[in-house]
Amino acid sequence: MSSTTNKRFVIFCFARTGSYLFTDILNKQEGVTCHEEIFKKHRVELDDTYLGQLGLTREDVDKRDAEPLEFMEAVYSASPGPVTGFKIFPSHNQKALTKLMYDPDVRKVFLARNPIQSYISSLVARASGSWTKIRKFKKEPDVQVEFVAEDMLQRITEHKKFFEHVLAVSKLIPENPFHFIDYSELKDRDRMQTLAEYLGIQSWKDDIASKYKKQIVRPYPEVVSNWDVVSNTCQQLGVDEKMTFYAFMKAYNSTLYSELRPESFNIRIKHALKRSIFN
DSSP: OOTTOSEEEEEEOOTTSSHHHHHHHHHTSTTEEEEEETTOTTSOOOOHHHHHHHTOOTTOHHHHHHSHHHHHHHHHHHOOSSEEEEEEOTTSOHHHHHHHHHOTTEEEEEEEOOHHHHHHHHHHHHHHSOOOOOSTTSOOOOOOBOOOHHHHHHHHHHHHHHHHHHHHHHHHOTTSOEEEEEGGGTTOHHHHHHHHHHHTOSSOOOOOOOSOOOSOOSOHHHHBTTHHHHHHHHHHHTOOTTSOHHHHHHHHHHHHTGGGOHHHHHHHHHHHHHHHHHO
């Protein structure tokens, strides 16, 4: 680990999970530097100060991706303060993602959000062209969106796949733990204090006024034009839009695999064999 950085961390997350709010809250803590998407697909998301130190511009994506591990090490080393990190998505650089996941010197935070909430948020962002709400006086996008169950299932599948990968790594290497947190807990004092202890932040400030504001304030049924489809989808999958990500995935798996219990599955096989023998 670099001598200029005592503690390193990374935030694994998906889009529309409150990651900009999270990084802003962390950056307002004493001794913490939290960059944003340094491996963003189409630009290097670093402040000009750090870009200058690394001899890069925001457009130097190819140069960054040619040596992703060296770039990542340079970002960590250039950052001041005792606690330094950034966020990364599953769709970002795979070499960096794998290195971070298994690196015992990097503390790992998994930030997630109810997939229905994040899906509706992405629909609103695309429809309005507004991806973040920074100024307090900036109005909520006055749009209505249509819920598509197929797209929703695709999102759940993608999130579930990466989440299970993370869980498997955490079980495989128990001495290299992950810290799991939900979007709904970003303003929970006790949960954030636990996070601070995990990251090695000496004193957590919980009275932070973030520049990022919640983009959707209206009740979801007012935002989604076909809320009946959402309700029906949730009922079929055994979930709802108010659950944490972790409760959502547990309920979803329970519903999904309820018909595949070994006892009932074996009985079905026996019945099928009997029919095939006597038919």
